[in-house]
Structures are given as structure tokens and as C-alpha cells.
Amino acid sequence: MLEIKNLSKKFENKNSGPKIVLDNVSLTVDKGEIALLLGPSGVGKSTLLRILNNLESYDKGSLRLDGHSLEEYKRNNKHATGMIFQQFNLFEHMNVEKNITFALEKSAHKSHKEAHEIATQLLNKFGLASKAKLPINKLSGGQKQRLAIARSIALKPLVLCFDEPTSALDPYLKSFVAQNIQELADEKYIVLVATHDVSLIEKLSCKIFLMDEGKIIETSSSAEFLAHPDQYPLIRNFVKGINENIDTKI
Amino acid sequence: MIDYNLLAEALPQLIIAAGKTLAIAFLSASIGFIGGTIIALLQMSANKLLNALLMTYVTIIRGTPMLLQIMFMYIMLPQFGINISAFATAVLAIGLNSCAYISQVIRSGIKSVNKGQIEAAQALGIKKFDLIRHIILPQAFIVVIPVLLNELITLIKDSSLASLIGVIELYKRGEIIISYSHNALLIYLCIGLIYLILTTTLTLFVNVIENKINKYVGN
Numbered sequence: 001m002l003e004i005k006n007l008s009k010k011f012e013n014k015n016s017g018p019k020i021v022l023d024n025v026s027l028t029v030d031k032g033e034i035a036l037l038l039g040p041s042g043v044g045k046s047t048l049l050r051i052l053n054n055l056e057s058y059d060k061g062s063l064r065l066d067g068h069s070l071e072e073y074k075r076n077n078k079h080a081t082g083m084i085f086q087q088f089n090l091f092e093h094m095n096v097e098k099n100i101t102f103a104l105e106k107s108a109h110k111s112h113k114e115a116h117e118i119a120t121q122l123l124n125k126f127g128l129a130s131k132a133k134l135p136i137n138k139l140s141g142g143q144k145q146r147l148a149i150a151r152s153i154a155l156k157p158l159v160l161c162f163d164e165p166t167s168a169l170d171p172y173l174k175s176f177v178a179q180n181i182q183e184l185a186d187e188k189y190i191v192l193v194a195t196h197d198v199s200l201i202e203k204l205s206c207k208i209f210l211m212d213e214g215k216i217i218e219t220s221s222s223a224e225f226l227a228h229p230d231q232y233p234l235i236r237n238f239v240k241g242i243n244e245n246i247d248t249k250i
Numbered sequence: 251m252i253d254y255n256l257l258a259e260a261l262p263q264l265i266i267a268a269g270k271t272l273a274i275a276f277l278s279a280s281i282g283f284i285g286g287t288i289i290a291l292l293q294m295s296a297n298k299l300l301n302a303l304l305m306t307y308v309t310i311i312r313g314t315p316m317l318l319q320i321m322f323m324y325i326m327l328p329q330f331g332i333n334i335s336a337f338a339t340a341v342l343a344i345g346l347n348s349c350a351y352i353s354q355v356i357r358s359g360i361k362s363v364n365k366g367q368i369e370a371a372q373a374l375g376i377k378k379f380d381l382i383r384h385i386i387l388p389q390a391f392i393v394v395i396p397v398l399l400n401e402l403i404t405l406i407k408d409s410s411l412a413s414l415i416g417v418i419e420l421y422k423r424g425e426i427i428i429s430y431s432h433n434a435l436l437i438y439l440c441i442g443l444i445y446l447i448l449t450t451t452l453t454l455f456v457n458v459i460e461n462k463i464n465k466y467v468g469n
């Protein structure tokens with residue numbers, strides 16, 4: 001179980017002073033669960049994921065994984081968390097397979113043979129086996145995302161963090177990605193998804209944490225919210241606002 | 251009238267001296283490449299003092315003539331008890347000059363590497379050494395290889411400055427031949443032609459490499 005308690009973070013800005021990006025955020029996510037961090041841009045969702053992946057520090061609060069502090073846990077298993085970035089951030093000068101084997105060899109210290117075997121299994125699993133030797137820019141957006149997931153889970157993390165996983169995808173691919181995320185939760189990963197894509201509420205069986213100005217302002221589950229939207233006015237308004245915005249643009 | 255006898259005597263000597271010119275250029279470029287890479291990597295650090303020192307070095311080197319730097323090195327090294335040959339002094343001085351220029355080229359290459367890839371590597375637990383060696387530098391070098399090869403072309407021409415401290419490279423050998431043959435025009439033409447052949451060959455090589463890189467990046 002991942003437990004985040006009273007997590008706070010502020011960025012120092014020389015011109016405008018300190019900006020609080022996370023303000024006493026607390027949440028728990030169990031194995032096999034998906035936490036949907038919902039909210040507009042700039043409310044601290046991505047920062048939370050970045051903190052979990054050691055890409056940002058935090059000012060106060062505690063992060064615990066399976067009863068141990070995350071720092072302590074990572075001392076023994078530095079791959080406890082994995083991150084799938086919005087822009088995938090694949091290594092563009094390496095081919096598809098090398099994107100997976102590189103971290104296995106250099107970070108998990110697997111032999112070349114072991115790394116190759118793991119990569120082959122994962123490429124098969126994600127339907128990328130025929131692309132193994134291709135350069136990254138020969139992949140479609142959906143394929144890149146599957147490769148990013150494969151690269152991350154190759155290191156066997158407990159927690160998988162998705163930063164805006166559907167923002168650059170068409171509706172068909174969104175459903176496909178949602179299916180991938182759900183399957184990962186079914187495989188008992190702890191999954192956190194930072195998104196403003198409200199369609200994921202319907203596509204995922206998840207906990208919803210609506211965030212605003214660095215705080216969690218309302219929580220629900222996707223099933224509960226879909227059954228009784230009026231009981232969750234802030235989430236309902238956010239969903240309505242996003243959908244109206246989409247309608248206006250259309 | 252072309253003095254064919256002088257030509258037959260001078261050309262082999264000039265071609266042999268061109269070998270020394272190339273040696274100065276390649277050795278200086280090697281020092282410049284290694285030193286420039288180290289400076290560029292050190293400039294990635296958040297240490298303000300270190301960055302200020304490195305920028306001071308780069309500013310001094312880029313702001314003063316290479317001729318002065320060679321002479322300075324030639325006079326200064328023996329003061330510190332370092333007695334090396336004129337050839338080694340020239341290579342060192344030109345190499346240190348090249349360091350400053352190449353460091354800024356490589357630095358721009360490093361800056362062109364997508365920051366997201368660096369974060370992805372950090373999130374995957376890749377150590378800093380592996381991050382630099384396998385992610386940052388290969389991609390930075392791809393971008394700057396044509397510029398680095400052009401620096402080598404510049405160094406071939408700049409190597410003639412070594413003649414001022416007595417290194418008998420292409421230009422100096424030509425001057426020696428002129429001193430007894432008194433046919434400056436013919437010898438200078440030969441020197442110019444040899445420089446042109448060296449730099450043009452390298453330029454063609456740079457073009458081939460550039461096309462290959464463009465193809466690779468395009469793919």
C-alpha cells in the first residue's frame with residue numbers, strides 16, 4: 001500500500017515569491033488500485049508523481065510504501081516506483097529494444113542476455129515484438145506509450161505513475177490506453193494517474209482525487225461518482241466544465 | 251616560368267612537412283575535444299565558482315589571439331621548469347585554445363538533448379555516469395560532429411602559427427626553402443595548394459558525415 005500523508009511542497013520564485021504546489025496532500029492507494037489525480041493544469045498532480053519518482057524534493061509530509069518510508073524502501077529497491085511521462089521521454093538514439101534493455105543492464109544490473117529475454121517478453125506482451133530493432137521515431141504515439149510502459153515495468157516497480165497518459169491521443173487510443181492501465185492494476189500494480197481527462201472516470205475502475213491549488217478537494221470512486229454524481233458536486237462541476245469546454249470548442 | 255627543378259626538390263619536403271601540420275592539428279584537436287568535453291560537462295554543475303572559473307578561461311582564450319597564447323606558453327612553461335619541445339608547446343597551446351571553443355560547441359550540443367530523457371533516465375535509476383555516457387553525450391555529439399570537424403579544418407590552418415616558435419611544419423618548411431631559393435611566389439603557391447588540398451578533402455569528409463547524420467536524424 002502507498003500512503004501519502006500531509007505532503008507539502010512549495011516552489012521558490014524570485015519574482016513572485018513562494019508558490020505552494022502541494023498543500024497537505026494525503027491519500028492511500030492499495031495494490032491493484034488506480035488513483036486518478038484529477039484537476040486542471042498546474043494544481044500539483046504532476047509534482048506529486050515527480051516527488052514519488054525522486055524528480056522533485058518535498059518540504060514536509062511522509063511517503064510510505066508497504067509500511068516503510070519510501071526513501072528507506074528505495075534504498076533496498078530503487079525501482080519501487082516507475083513513471084510514464086506525458087511525452088514518453090524515450091531514448092531517441094536507441095532502438096525499441098534497447099530502450100528496455102538499457103535500464104535493465106545499467107540500473108538493475110542484469111546481464112545482456114537476461115535483459116534481452118525480459119525485453120523480448122515485454123515487447124511480445126505489448127505487441128511490439130516486430131518493432132524491436134526499429135528507431136523510436138518509426139513508432140506511432142500509442143506504440144511509444146506502450147514502449148514507455150514496458151520500459152518502466154521491466155524494472156518491476158510496485159508503483160506506476162502515469163502523467164497525462166491520454167492527452168496526446170485520439171479517442172480510440174484513449175480507450176486502448178485506459179485498458180492497458182486497468183490491466184496493470186489487475187496485475188496488482190499500485191497505479192497513479194495524473195490527468196485532466198475526465199473520460200478516464202468512465203474507462204477506469206478507480207479512486208478519484210480531485211485537486212485544486214495543491215489540495216485534494218474531493219474524493220470518490222469512479223463507480224460511486226457515476227452512480228451518484230450529485231453527491232460529489234466538485235467532481236461533477238469539473239467534469240461538466242471540461243465537457244462544456246469541449247462542446248464549445250467543437 | 252615555373253622552376254621545375256625547384257618544384258621537384260621542394261614538393262617532397264613540403265609534403266613531409268604537411269604531415270607535421272596534420273599532426274599538430276590532430277593532436278591539438280584531440281586535446282581540444284577531450285578538454286572541451288570535460289569543460290562542457292563541468293559547466294553542467296550547479297557550482298557557481300567552478301562555472302565562473304571555466305567561463306573566465308573560455309573568455310580569456312577566446313578574447314586573445316592564438317599567436318599570443320603560443321608565445322606566452324613558449325615563454326611561461328620553462329619558467330615553471332617545464333622544458334618541452336617547441337612542437338609539444340605548440341600542440342599544447344593550440345589544444346588549450348581549441349578546448350575553449352570546443353567546450354562551447356559541446357555545451358550547446360548537451361543543451362539540445364531533450365531534458366525529458368534525462369528525467370526518464372533518473373526515474374529509471376540510471377547513475378549519473380551512465381546518464382552522461384549513454385544518454386547525453388551520444389546525442390550531443392551527433393548534433394555537433396560537423397562543427398567539431400570544421401574546428402579541425404580551422405586548426406590545420408592555425409597550425410602555421412607554430413612556425414613562430416620554430417616548429418618546422420608546412421609553412422615554416424616553405425620559408426626555409428624560400429630563404430635559399432628566393433622563389434617565394436612558387437613556394438607560397440605550393441604551400442597554399444597543399445593547405446587547400448588538406449582542407450578541401452576534410453570538407454568533403456565533413457559533408458559526407460553531415461549527410462549521414464541528417465539521414466540518421468531523419469530516420
